Amino acid sequence: MRIAFTKMHGLGNDFVVLDTRENAMPAMGADTVRALADRTRGIGCDQLIVLENDAQATVRMRIYNADGGEVEACGNAARAIGLLLKERATIATAGGLIATQPDAKGIAVDMGEPRFDWDAIPLAYPMDTAAMPVGWDVLERPLAVNVGNPHVIFFVDDADAVPLETLGAQIETDPLFPDRINVNVASVADRQTLHLRVWERGVGLTRACGTGACATAVAAMRSGLTEREVTVHLPGGPLFITWGEDNRITMTGPATEAFRGSFDWGDYA
Template identity: 80%
Template sequence: MRVPFIKMHGLGNDFVVLDARERALPDLAGGTVRALADRRAGIGCDQLIVLEEDEAATCRMRIFNQDGGEVESCGNAARAVGLLLGQPATIATKGGTIATRPDDAGIAVDMGAPRFDWQAIPLAYAMDTAAMPVGWEGLEQPVAVNVGNPHIVFFVDDSDAVRLDTLGPLIETDELFPERINVNVATVEDRATIRLRVWERGAGLTRACGTGACATAVAAMRTGRTERDVTVHLPGGPLRIAWADDARITMTGPAAEAFRGSFDWGDYA
């Protein structure tokens, strides 16, 4: 079975997109995802994206990390899919339905409203998610927020100095987080600017994370560090994040198509 694919990225966070809206695909096993995501023996990507028909939305977007696990949301992938659709659209995900529209700066995504209660993150037990009384090797008092998927945010003097490659996996798999966690380290440059690095659950260090930018911006706004419209600078480039009075988050930034191709499903099953 020959399957076409589209390679895309948002600020360097890259995806293999499979369109199953008209032609159904075999069930995706974790091994198939890992093989396709492998950068030496496969196509290579941070996440595999599968588009399916949905009765209530323009399409459904399923998101699989490099490790084969299916996750709830991906902001950069939402912009990539919005670019493919080419018009205002609604996209159903495991984390809820989001809306995309073309914008002068790329694609704008209505990411919905954040959640802060400890059960929604989720955490293993109750605590204040605006100043969690926990720490890991000098990273202390993080903020937790769910923006379709779970994030923990540490505000530090210099995000580039944090050993996120070693602390990221340690925090991600801590028993405090029963569904694991995305780990963000952020430096607030001024009331409208944040510098950010992200360890993504199941994918590791990536050049950009759209939901991480949303979670970090909202965490900064919630704790009075910034205004409610900021630019978040990631290693791959900037995203604009606005948190409106109606509590909904809008993320705006670029997405791009890299190339198209096809592969034999049997080679990766």
């Protein structure tokens, strides 16, 4: 069985997109995801995206990290699918319903409302998510936000100086986070600008993370560090985040189609 795919990326955060709306595909197992995501023996990607029909939305998007685990949301992937759909659309995800539309700066995504309650992150036990009394080495007193998936955010003087390649894995799998966690370290340049690095659960260090940019921006706004509209600079490039008075987050940025191809399912199943 030959399966068609589209290779896409958002600021270097890359995806293999499989559209099953017209052509059915066997069930996606973790081993197949890992094989396809392998950068030396597969197609290579941070996330594998499966599109399905949905009665309540334009399309349903299922998201698998490179380690084979399925996750709730991915902002960069939402922009990529918005680019494929070419017009205003609604996308159903495990993290909730989101909306996309073309914009002068790329694709704008309505990411919904952030959640701050400890059990919505979720955490293993109650605590104040605006100033968590915990720390790991140089990273202390983070904030936590769920924007369809869970994030913990540390504000530091210099995000580039943090050894996130080691601390990220440690924090991701800490028992405090029963669903594991995405780890963000950010520096505030001014009231309209943040610099951000992200350790993405199931992926590792990533050049861009849309939900991480949203979570970090909202955490900065909630703490009074920035205005309600900010530019978040990631290693892959900038994203533009607004937290409206209606409590909804809008993320705007580019998405790119790299190439299309196909593979034999039996080579990866």
